[in-house]
Every structure is written in structure tokens, then in C-alpha cells.
Amino acid sequence: MMGKTCEDIQEMLVDYADGELSPEQSSEVTGHLGQCENCRRLLEALQKSLELAGVIWEDGLAEEHVVKMPDRKKAIRIHWLRYAAVAASILIVVTTSIVWNSFRKQKEPQLSYEQIERSIADSAKAARLLAATELLSDYPDTKDIVEQQYQYIVKTYPETPSAAKIKLKNQ
Secondary structure (H helix, E strand, O other), X not given: OOOOOHHHHHHHHHHHHHOOOOHHHHHHHHHHHHHOHXXXXXXXXXXXXXXXXXXXXXXXXXXXXXXXXXXXHHHHHHHHHHHHHHHHHHHHHHHHHHHHHHHHHHHOOOOOHHHHHHHHHHHHHHHHHHHXXXXXXXXXXXXXXXXXXXXXXXXXXXXXXXXXXXXXHHO
């Protein structure tokens, strides 16, 4: 028997996330997820949506003093509403992701992990230097040292918030 398609698996993801599949179906979905990154991402988005819905649900219940048990007909209707809410959440997440990625790819160059790490480290170094320099500026006879430090920060770390702050201060 051939494995299920992504479409078949995606229809089973809500029940998979809830642990409502049979062991055979669950292992089939697990096997597919091990090979399909797209379905894994969809499951992750679904799980985040379910977590968010759970938090919202808990907050709503925390405000009520009395919790009434729903009758069976309402429970069935709520069950389907839950699936509709999850489907809407998935649709919103997927649409937002697609739009966000298309805008990001058009406007921003892709940064590597090393570039991001270097940028964070540079910002931290510049912030520490700026803080120390501002402490020095409180003492008399340190005006020349403070100006040199400001110039050093702007020259060495030009793309940091600290350099931007110094540039604004000098204008």
C-alpha cells in the first residue's frame, strides 16, 4: 500500500495533535512528518494555535465563578467549532507566513547566523562602551576622553543603536 499524500496527512493533523488517532494512523502520520518538512511546519503552527487557544480558553474560564457542564448537543457543536477555529488559525498563520516571507525576501537581504550573532555582539560592545563613557562624562577634565570614546564608538560600530544615539546627541 502506498503512503498517504500530504493532503491526506494534513487532514489528520488536528486529531494527531490531540492524540485522537489510532496507533496505526498515528505512526503513519509520524513517519510522514519525519520525511516532510512542510507538514512538520504545518503541525508546529497548529500546535502553537492550539496552545494559544488553550491560553485564551483558560483565561475566559478563570474569570467565571461557576462553570456549568455543557449538555451533549452543545459539546458536539463546540467540538466542531473548535475544528473551525483551528482551521481558521492555521489559515491565518499560513497566509501571514507567506505574505511575511514574500515581503522579507523582496526588501531584506538574507543574513547568516554568523552575521546576526556578530551584529548582536557589536551592539552589546558598543552599549557597554557608551555606558562607561557616559559615566566618565560626569567627572571634570574628561571631556577629551569622552569625545574620543564617542568617535571610536561611531567609527567602530556605526550600525549600532549606541552609534545612532551618539550621532543624535552631536547634532
